[in-house]
Amino acid sequence: MSRRILFRFCLLTTFVASLAVAGNGPGLTRVFVSGTDGYHTYRIPAIVVTTKGAALAFCEGRKNSGGDSGHVELLVKRSMDGGQTWGAQHIVWSDKENTCGNPTPVVDQDTGIVWLLMTWNSGLDKESQIDHRTGRDTRRVFVTQSKDEGLTWAKPWEITSSVKKPEWRWYATGPGNGIQLSRGPHRGRLLIPANHSRTASLESPSETVSCSHVFFSDDHGKTWQLGGIEDKETNESTVAELSDGAVMQNMRTNRKKSRRAVGVSTDGGLTWSRMRLDETLIEPVCEANLLRCTWPDNAEKSRLLFANPASLKREKMTVRVSYDEGNTWPVSKLIYGGPAAYSALTVMPDKSIACLFECGETNSYETISLLKFSLGWLESAQD
Numbered sequence: 001m002s003r004r005i006l007f008r009f010c011l012l013t014t015f016v017a018s019l020a021v022a023g024n025g026p027g028l029t030r031v032f033v034s035g036t037d038g039y040h041t042y043r044i045p046a047i048v049v050t051t052k053g054a055a056l057a058f059c060e061g062r063k064n065s066g067g068d069s070g071h072v073e074l075l076v077k078r079s080m081d082g083g084q085t086w087g088a089q090h091i092v093w094s095d096k097e098n099t100c101g102n103p104t105p106v107v108d109q110d111t112g113i114v115w116l117l118m119t120w121n122s123g124l125d126k127e128s129q130i131d132h133r134t135g136r137d138t139r140r141v142f143v144t145q146s147k148d149e150g151l152t153w154a155k156p157w158e159i160t161s162s163v164k165k166p167e168w169r170w171y172a173t174g175p176g177n178g179i180q181l182s183r184g185p186h187r188g189r190l191l192i193p194a195n196h197s198r199t200a201s202l203e204s205p206s207e208t209v210s211c212s213h214v215f216f217s218d219d220h221g222k223t224w225q226l227g228g229i230e231d232k233e234t235n236e237s238t239v240a241e242l243s244d245g246a247v248m249q250n251m252r253t254n255r256k257k258s259r260r261a262v263g264v265s266t267d268g269g270l271t272w273s274r275m276r277l278d279e280t281l282i283e284p285v286c287e288a289n290l291l292r293c294t295w296p297d298n299a300e301k302s303r304l305l306f307a308n309p310a311s312l313k314r315e316k317m318t319v320r321v322s323y324d325e326g327n328t329w330p331v332s333k334l335i336y337g338g339p340a341a342y343s344a345l346t347v348m349p350d351k352s353i354a355c356l357f358e359c360g361e362t363n364s365y366e367t368i369s370l371l372k373f374s375l376g377w378l379e380s381a382q383d
Contacts, residue, residue, distance in 0.1 A: 027371060027372075028336075028369050028370070028371050029083065029084070029086070029369060029370045029371075029372075030367045030368075030369045031057050031077060031086055031356065031367075031368050031369060031370050032045075032057075032059055032061075032075075032077070032089070032367065032368040033366070033367050034066075034365060034366055034367065037061075037089060038061075038063070039061040039062060039063055039073075040062055040063060040064055040065055040066060041062040041065070041066035041365050042059050042060065042061055042062070042075075042365075042367075042368050043059060043060050043062060043066070043342065043358060043365060043368070044059055044060045044101060044102060044103060044175045044342055045057065045058070045059050045175075045342055045343065045344050045356040045357060045358060045368045046058040046059070046103045046104060046105055046174065046175055046176055046177055046344045046356075047177070047344045047345075047346045047354060047356040047370075048105045048106070048107050048114065048177055048346055049107070049346050049347065049348060049349060050107055050112065050114055050149045050150065051107060051109060051112040052112070052149055053080070053082075053349040054078055054079070054080055054149040054150055055078070055079040055080075055082065055083050055346070055348065055354070056076055056077075056078055056105065056114065056149075056150040057076065057077045057078075057079070057086065057356055057368075057370070058074065058075065058076050058092070058103035058105060058116070059074075059075055059103065059368050060072050060073070060074060060075070060100075060101040060102075060103070061073045061074075061075045061089075061091075063097075066365055068099075068126075068127060069099055069121070069123060069124075069125060069126045069127070070097070070099065070123050071096075071097040071098070071099075071123050072098075072099040072100055072101050072123070073091050073093065073094040073100055074091070074092045074093040074094070074100045074101055074103055074116075074118055075089045075090065075091060075092065076089065076090055076092050076150055076153075077089045077090075078149070078150050078151070082348045082349055082350050082352070082372070083348060083354050083370050083372055092116065092144065092153050093118060093142070093144065093153075093156050095120065096123075097123045098120060098121065098122055098123040099119075099120065099121045099122070099123050099125075100118060100119075100120055100142075101118065101119060101175075102117075102118055102119040102172050102173045102174055102175045103116060103117075103118060103173075103174070103175060104116070104117040104118070104173040104174030104175055104176060104177060104178055104192055104193070104194075105117075105177055105178065106177060106178030106179060106180060106190050106191075106192065107180070108180060108190060108220055108221065109180055109182075110180075110188060110220065111220050112147070113145050113146070113147055113220070113221060114145065114146045114149070114150055115143060115144075115145050115178070115190060115217075115221050116143065116144050116145070116146070116153070117141070117142075117143050117173040117174070117178065117192050117194075118141075118142045118143070118144070118156065118173060119139055119140065119141055119142070119171060119172055119173055120139070120140045120141075120142055121135075121137060121138070121139045121140065122135060122136045122137045124136055125137060127170055130169055130170050131169050131170050131197050131208045132169075132206065132208070133169065138169065138171075139164075139169070139170050139171040139172070140158055140160045140164075140171075141158065141159050141160045141163050141164055141171060141173065142156040142157065142158050142159065142160075143156065143157060143159055143221070143224070144156040144157075145221060159224050162215075162223065162224050162225055162226070163194070163215040163224050163225065163226050164196065164226075165196075165198075165226070167198060167199065168196040168197065168198050169196070169197045169198060169199075169208060170196060170197040170208075170210070171194065171195070171196045171197075172194060172195050172196075172236060173192060173193075173194045174192070174193055174194065174236070174237075174238075175236065175287060175342065175344075176193070176238050176287065176289045176342075176343075176344050177238075177289070177344060177346070178190060178191055178192040178193065178239070179191050179239055179240065179241060179247075179292070181241055181245070181247070181268060182241060183241065183243075183244075183245040184244075184245030184268070185245075185268070186218070186245075186267075186268030186269075188218070188220070189216050189217070189218050189268055189269075190216060190217040190220070190221060191214055191215075191216045191227070191239055191247065191268070191269050192214060192215050192216065192224075193212065193214055193236075193237040193238055193239045193249060194212070194213055194214060194215060194237070195210055195211060195212045195213065195234065195235050195236055195237060195251075196210065196211060196213060197209065197210045197211075198211065209232040209233060210232070210233065210234065210235045210254065211229050211230055211231070211232050211233075211234055212229075212230040212234035212235060212236075212237040212249060212251045212261075212263075213226070213227060213228065213229040213230060214227040214228060214239065214247075214249065214269040215227050216268070216269055227268075227269040227270055228265060228269055228270050228271045228272045229272070230249060230251060230261075230263050230272050230275060231261075231263070231272075231274065231275040233253055233254045233255050234251040234252070234253050234254075234261050234263075234275065235251060235252040235253065235254060236251070236252045236287045237249050237250060237251040237252065238250050238251075238287075238288060238289050238290040239269075239290065240290045240291060240292045240304055240326075241292055242264075242325045242326070243295060243296050243302050243325060244325075245266075246264055246265060246266045247264065247265045247268065247269050248262060248263070248264050248290065248304075248325070248326050249262070249263045249264075249265070249269075249272065250262055250278075250281075250288065250290045250306070250326075251263070251275075252283065252285060252286060252287060252288065253275075253277070253285075254285065255277070257277055258282055258283060258284070258285075258312055259277040259278055259279055259281055259282060259283060260277070260278050260281035260283050260288060260308070261275050261276070261277055261278075262275065262276050262277070262278050262326065263275050263276075278326075280320075280328070280329045281306065281308070281310075281320075281329070282310050282311065282312070283308055283309070283310070284309055284311055284312050284313045284314050284315075286308060286309055286314055286341055286342065287308075287341070287342040287343070288306065288307060288308030288343065289306070289307045289308070289343050289344050289345045290304065290305070290306050290326075290345075291304070291305045291306075291307075291345040291346065291347070292304060293305045293321075293347060293353070293375070294375075301323055302323055302324070302325060303321055303322070303323060303375075304321070304322040304325065304326050305319060305320065305321060305322075305345055305353065305378075306319070306320045306321075306322070306326075306329065307319045307320075307343040307344075307345050307355050307357070308343065309340045309341060309343075309364075310332070310334075314339060314340060314341045314364045315337070315338060315339050315340055315364075316334055316336070316337055316340065317334070317335050317336040317340035317343060317355070317357050317359060318332055318333065318334050318335065319332075319333050319335055319345070319353070319355060319378060320332045320333075321378060321379060331378065331379055333377075333378050335355060335371055335373070336357070336359050336371070338359060338360065338361060339359060339360050339361070339362065339363050339364040339366075340357055340358060340359040340364050341357070341358040341359075341364035341365065342357065342358045343355055343356065343357035343358070344356045344357070348372065351375070352372045352373065352374055352375075353372065353373055353374070353375060353378065354370055354371070354372050355370070355371050355373075356368060356369070356370050357369065357371075
């Protein structure tokens, strides 16, 4: 048996075994498959459930290559049966051969509107060029909305001047999802994780550093404003509300420690605590997703969920559970043993958990697939 065939056999065996334990129907659903429907590669997943129960899966459709730049369109698919089946994909945003991406949706539970934050850049510009201001344009921030459960979308409008400082260079929303605060004085706030790059120092104007930050809306998406900025060398991030109304921001970091960075805000994202590294959350420098699953109310446990490729390379998609607001992660479940990268979590209408993530047999970007599982399976005896 060749090494390649042996690898695929082992991967399939591991995956099928995990599905058998989950006991949740057909298991993995391939939502976007690279090389189909006119797109070279699908990347950057995000998923939310609307107030009426529609599941919306977003991603970037990269037309001509798997690279971050070039002709990229922002896509959505809808599911009305809890993620079992998905309708045809539709273009939310396309701008000729430019880059439209970084989907970061958030559902306003008060109005039912689905907001989608996104970024744009010239398809001819790469991140390094934008970082060093040698490109044709810069990175811009846009927003759109759907008032009909993701069936139609408003023409995107630009909010760059409201959420990006003039001296900032690269910029990315999410990716993953935003949240709406439900507790404390900032209840109703729509909060979006993001990151940017800036000059490292006046003495080194050619060097740049990246920082995570947030921006928010307190008027149900009519206007957006910049929030607090995290320590340098933080990057793509994800946020969740804690039981006391504080907010946790969990961040990809370039500090070469192979661990996730964490900051906490007690004022709705206006300021952040000093960054710390979470020694449990191993990462290969990749996007991850944090989700509030249950609240400590009505005799229920507090649960935060966290998903990422828990390895030193992009593989082994793992979902963890914390019962103490993200201080420890006693539950860890491998849900896919092969190549895997970006992910997004949501709670489906039937209270099952759905993880939408990049995965494949030989590389991470062959599909964006969905795995549904029960909370009971997740918290069962460890593999």
